Amino acid sequence: MEQLAAEQQADVSKMNTERLCKKLGEAGYDKEELESFDRADLLNLFADYLLKHPPPPRAEGGAVGGMSDEELALRREELELKKLAEERKKLAEERATKELEARQKELKLAEERAAKELEARQQEIELKKLAEERKKLAEERAVREMELKKIELQMREEELNRQKLKDEAEKNARNPWLVKPVFMERP
Numbered sequence: 001m002e003q004l005a006a007e008q009q010a011d012v013s014k015m016n017t018e019r020l021c022k023k024l025g026e027a028g029y030d031k032e033e034l035e036s037f038d039r040a041d042l043l044n045l046f047a048d049y050l051l052k053h054p055p056p057p058r059a060e061g062g063a064v065g066g067m068s069d070e071e072l073a074l075r076r077e078e079l080e081l082k083k084l085a086e087e088r089k090k091l092a093e094e095r096a097t098k099e100l101e102a103r104q105k106e107l108k109l110a111e112e113r114a115a116k117e118l119e120a121r122q123q124e125i126e127l128k129k130l131a132e133e134r135k136k137l138a139e140e141r142a143v144r145e146m147e148l149k150k151i152e153l154q155m156r157e158e159e160l161n162r163q164k165l166k167d168e169a170e171k172n173a174r175n176p177w178l179v180k181p182v183f184m185e186r187p
Contacts, residue, residue, distance in 0.1 A: 003051055012046055020046055026068075027053070 015023070020042045025031045027049050034042065 003047070008050060009047075012043060012050070015046075017042060024049065 012020075017039050020039075021031065021034045024034055024042065024046055029045070037045065
């Protein structure tokens, strides 16, 4: 195992025992015989195999040129999982956007409703003020009409008093006993 490069040693030591047996079985070793070996023996056997049959060189970007079907399947599953995660993220963002838009619409409607209620209350207050002013004007008009009626009554009373005085004066003028003495004037 010490003869392998450090990177290869790290890769081999990370493999689990089942995978080591599988890789050695694919290399042509007897699977039943491999089951009798312990992990250290399997690691040394696989290291010897790698020394005799080095893996193909790595392509740019770190990918191994000759991947097994299992590794390809795992990579495909990883890609699918990434796609699903991205789709979920996208759906979550769309849902959040829709929720935000719905909340903004609700707020806008609430603001419009509040503005209409405020306007209605202001109109109601103005109508109450107008009603109070009309009531006050009606009361003032009633007071003025009462004053006018009082003045008319006083004028009628004065007219009646004048008529009475005139009638008495005429009556007295017809009564000979109530003749006024005429004074003679001196020359």
